[in-house]
Ligand SMILES: Nc1ncnc2c1ncn2[C@@H]1O[C@H](COP(=O)(O)OP(=O)(O)O)[C@@H](O)[C@H]1O
């Protein structure tokens with residue numbers, strides 16, 4: 001679908017729950033609802049938004065559709081690097097399975113049932129966020145020594161792989177080093193997801209750059225099938241799983257504004273909320289500006 005078609009089809013109110021589907025409900029993530037289609041899964045992205053790992057009471061209208069359509073675009077871009085969990089004919093799968101609701105289709109993917117690896121595969125090309133905090137304390141990120149004298153948001157000499165554990169709901173993922181990652185998934189798979197994550201990051205950085213954005217860092221998830229084959233799963237290279245900066249606002253020594261929840265985070269920080277549920281309601285202008293940010297990222301990528 002084109003950017004204009006997607007933008008025109010977005011709902012005006014946020015859809016934060018998915019009710020009335022006939023399929024068995026398997027699980028709720030922070031953002032997505034997972035249904036069992038028997039031989040496949042239906043992954044539905046709601047308009048929910050989480051900040052500091054807490055789900056906010058207000059959603060962002062259309063966010064689920066925007067992020068799903070962006071993931072579909074990236075899955076096509078990355079197909080030469082690694083196969084992914086999408087069943088090949090998405091429109092055909094929807095009609096075969098009786099999913100005719102247009103809003104639901106836009107926010108959904110029909111995917112293979114795979115076994116997610118128990119690590120989150122983070123790749124970084126810039127020194128920001130938890131990487132910057134760690135570097136200031138130890139000169140390292142996830143056990144990887146970096147040159148001295150780097151500034152906040154500096155580009156790294158090479159992209160690095162900085163995986164984390166997959167923490168249960170409500171807890172924070174913890175950074176791990178190569179040895180810990182190898183212990184969790186095994187040496188062969190670890191080497192493979194490390195190399196693949198770095199290759200995907202490089203491709204993502206290049207395409208984002210052509211679209212006027214910097215891909216500072218991102219998180220991938222991988223899964224295996226019964227035969228042990230590796231697939232890219234989940235969402236990919238969205239503002240929820242990645243940190244994108246507008247290239248023309250980038251400068252080291254500061255934290256550039258990003259294409260996601262920056263307004264929401266700034267608003268919540270100003271309120272001095274203790275970051276424990278329940279989270280406060282969001283004002284309408286914060287919701288509108290956040291939706292515009294998500295749309296701008298989609299427009300930059302696929303609207304050219
Ligand atoms: N193809 C797949 N097979 C099985 N599980 C998947 C697949 N793709 C994604 N998942 C899982 O579905 C969930 C997506 O929901 P999400 O709202 O992102 O959850 P979370 O709060 O864990 O981020 C994740 O736990 C992810 O690991």
Ligand SMILES: [Mg+2]
Pocket residue numbers: 029031
């Ligand atoms: Mg997720």
